[in-house]
Amino acid sequence: MSETLICGIDIGSTKIATIVGLYSSETDEVRIIGFNATPSRGVKKGLIVDIDQATASVESSVEKAERMAGHQIKEAFVTVGGPHISSINSHGIVAVANPQFEVVEDDVHRVIEAARAISLSNTRQIIEVTPREYSVDGQSGINNPVGMSGVRLEVDTHIITASATNLKNIDKVLNDLGIKNTGYIFSGVASAQSVLTDTEKDLGVAVADIGGGKIDMSIFVEGALSYSSSIPIGARHISNDIAVGLRVSLESAEKVKLYLSNNARRIEEAIKKKEKNILTSEKLGILEKLPDVSPKEIIEGIVGPRIEEIYSLVAEEISKSGYEKSIPSGIVITGGGSMTVGMVEMGKRIARLPIRIGIPEKATGLVDEVMNPMYAATLGLVYYGNTQMLEDPAGFKDFNSVLKNFSMNDIMSKAKKVFKQFLP
Ligand SMILES: Nc1ncnc2c1ncn2[C@@H]1O[C@H](COP(=O)(O)OP(=O)(O)OP(=O)(O)O)[C@@H](O)[C@H]1O
Numbered sequence: 001m002s003e004t005l006i007c008g009i010d011i012g013s014t015k016i017a018t019i020v021g022l023y024s025s026e027t028d029e030v031r032i033i034g035f036n037a038t039p040s041r042g043v044k045k046g047l048i049v050d051i052d053q054a055t056a057s058v059e060s061s062v063e064k065a066e067r068m069a070g071h072q073i074k075e076a077f078v079t080v081g082g083p084h085i086s087s088i089n090s091h092g093i094v095a096v097a098n099p100q101f102e103v104v105e106d107d108v109h110r111v112i113e114a115a116r117a118i119s120l121s122n123t124r125q126i127i128e129v130t131p132r133e134y135s136v137d138g139q140s141g142i143n144n145p146v147g148m149s150g151v152r153l154e155v156d157t158h159i160i161t162a163s164a165t166n167l168k169n170i171d172k173v174l175n176d177l178g179i180k181n182t183g184y185i186f187s188g189v190a191s192a193q194s195v196l197t198d199t200e201k202d203l204g205v206a207v208a209d210i211g212g213g214k215i216d217m218s219i220f221v222e223g224a225l226s227y228s229s230s231i232p233i234g235a236r237h238i239s240n241d242i243a244v245g246l247r248v249s250l251e252s253a254e255k256v257k258l259y260l261s262n263n264a265r266r267i268e269e270a271i272k273k274k275e276k277n278i279l280t281s282e283k284l285g286i287l288e289k290l291p292d293v294s295p296k297e298i299i300e301g302i303v304g305p306r307i308e309e310i311y312s313l314v315a316e317e318i319s320k321s322g323y324e325k326s327i328p329s330g331i332v333i334t335g336g337g338s339m340t341v342g343m344v345e346m347g348k349r350i351a352r353l354p355i356r357i358g359i360p361e362k363a364t365g366l367v368d369e370v371m372n373p374m375y376a377a378t379l380g381l382v383y384y385g386n387t388q389m390l391e392d393p394a395g396f397k398d399f400n401s402v403l404k405n406f407s408m409n410d411i412m413s414k415a416k417k418v419f420k421q422f423l424p
């Protein structure tokens with residue numbers, strides 16, 4: 001029996017979450033053995049804006065997770081998100097090299113390489129290359145072309161790129177802490193790993209991770225990752241609006257928002273019964289005096305318009321992707337912001353699509369705290385890392401350099417791994 005440590009660091013605008021998983025080959029399962037979430041500083045909308053502050057936050061989170069796990073974190077996968085993310089679907093074609101015209105692994109490597117050859121400014125870096133489907137001699141919809149007969153091999157890939165500067169800053173933070181980066185993973189893809197079902201991906205679905213400062217989105221069509229992007233607003237903007245509307249501090253506004261969200265049903269009943277004093281400073285544990293505003297006014301007058309804005313931006317992204325007719329499974333919302341009062345109900349009305357909250361429920365181990373939409377991307381890092389490692393243990397070790405050098409073998413192992421999860 002062998003056990004392997006898989007670590008992830010989720011650098012969010014609100015919190016830094018560190019996760020330590022232990023994969024056992026005997027049970028073929030990852031058990032969470034360490035976890036910590038620490039308030040984040042120096043990070044805005046997915047961008048590191050103050051390296052020292054961000055490093056201190058990551059250090060504090062990593063140390064606590066290490067203590068809990070009883071293991072030192074030497075390497076970790078790390079989330080990347082925010083509006084600097086963009087994606088493109090790229091096509092590659094090669095002639096099959098084998099004289100018997102049977103596709104071999106090397107042809108697959110070459111065709112992905114061909115698709116990956118997109119023109120990229122030196123301020124951008126590729127962080128993900130996922131094959132969506134292959135075609136052999138014009139026959140499309142192939143999951144794995146190896147062993148098939150043909151002369152022409154084609155691939156459709158999904159490529160995600162990120163700001164090279166921001167990636168360098170993330171690396172700087174990790175380097176300063178002596179942690180090796182085993183790979184950048186777009187938060188939208190990481191969250192999709194932990195909250196989407198295979199059926200949803202096959203039918204077509206969008207995942208929207210509504211964080212504090214941004215919304216990371218991934219769209220899956222016919223089982224394949226097809227679009228990735230990020231919107232520069234998040235749930236913190238709702239708290240900001242409450243602070244402005246009620247003329248209270250951001251801290252108090254956050255408490256009001258959480259109280260309304262966590263007690264939504266009780267508040268709905270109280271509104272119906274026209275109960276008074278539902279929201280009081282004492283109940284919320286805040287020192288400031290709250291103005292005489294009813295929960296209904298806050299929900300409908302302040303929170304509602306922001307949620308509307310969020311969904312109109314999400315709908316805009318879906319329409320920009322061109323897949324608006326291809327996602328019958330609707331939108332799976334996750335991230336802390338998905339729990340905002342009214343988020344599901346308003347979403348259904350505005351987007352006219354099925355909406356559900358994605359809770360990462362597959363985990364085992366120390367998971368009570370982790371099974372929360374806030375940690376969808378955090379847990380996704382461990383799932384991603386695990387499949388990566390199982391696919392190619394040697395490549396896993398060199399993953400960081402892969403992303404810099406784009407060595408084809410390693411890109412393939414990553415691509416195959418991502419692709420594998422799409423197989424039925
Ligand atoms: N129970 C809850 N109800 C409503 N909102 C919540 C709840 N818990 C957390 N939130 C909100 O979720 C947001 C934080 O979400 P999350 O932890 O996913 O963000 P993050 O990953 O740090 O940020 P980002 O991904 O944008 O960089 C905060 O605005 C917080 O107010």
Ligand SMILES: [Mg+2]
Pocket residue numbers: 011012013187209211212335377
């Ligand atoms: Mg996040």
